[in-house]
Amino acid sequence: MKNPRDIIKRPIITEQTSEFMANKRYVFEVDLRANKTEIKLAIQSIFKVKVTSVNTLRMPAKPKRYGRHSGYTSEWKKAIVQLSADSNELEFFETV
Template sequence: MKDYRDIIIKPVISERSMDLLNEDKYTFIVDKKANKSEIKTAIEKIFKVRVEKVRTINVKGKPKRMGRFEGKKPDRKKAIVTLKSGDKIRIFEGM
């Protein structure tokens, strides 16, 4: 099993993810090979909160161009984590 800090890559800061904070839902970019139970235990161990539900989304990378060179952004996996009522993650407070 991987280290918990290798599973959670970074939080997602967007307008939609900020709207989900009112419903105790937090969005993270996670390792592409991580499953829901690994994500749940990683969030609980790192942030000391209780996780109620985890939803995952595989996001395909968009095609990009720089002049005549073509490429694409890398694929990634997002996880929307619902916490039990009363629990908060401090890195999202004040945004």
Template sequence: MNCIQKPILTEKASLLTEKSNRYAFRVDHKANKAEIKKAVEDMFNVVVKSVNTMVVVPKTKSRYTKAGNITGRAAKYKKAIITLKDGETIDFYSTI
């Protein structure tokens, strides 16, 4: 089972990468920290120092249409913040 879905490439995540060598990934909701650590180490050939996980709460969205006010929710997902050992890096753009 591949628990890593995709990397999160936002401004906040890139600041984490530059300052403290941490990377953000969107992961499977059922994956635990040990599975995430093993998947990152196997996929990118790096040494993982620590893994922090969180479930991102879905935001409510609403818009006004001819039929009236329509409300809905975005999907929730699990995010993992990976801290690598000093000197290790992950290059997401090398495979493009």
């Protein structure tokens, strides 16, 4: 099994994801090669909670320009994780 810390890269905190937190839904940036089962097991092992569902999205690369130089941002993967009703809320999201 892969290291759970390699699968979960960082949490994504925006206005929309802050509204998700009231319903125990959390959004993370994850490894591009990770599947839903690996993401679920990684969240459960890191935070000691029970995950009911995982939805994933691949965010495409976007064209960017800086003066006459042009390029693309990196492609990345987003996971929306739904916790069970009896699970505790995640610790580092409580201060938001």
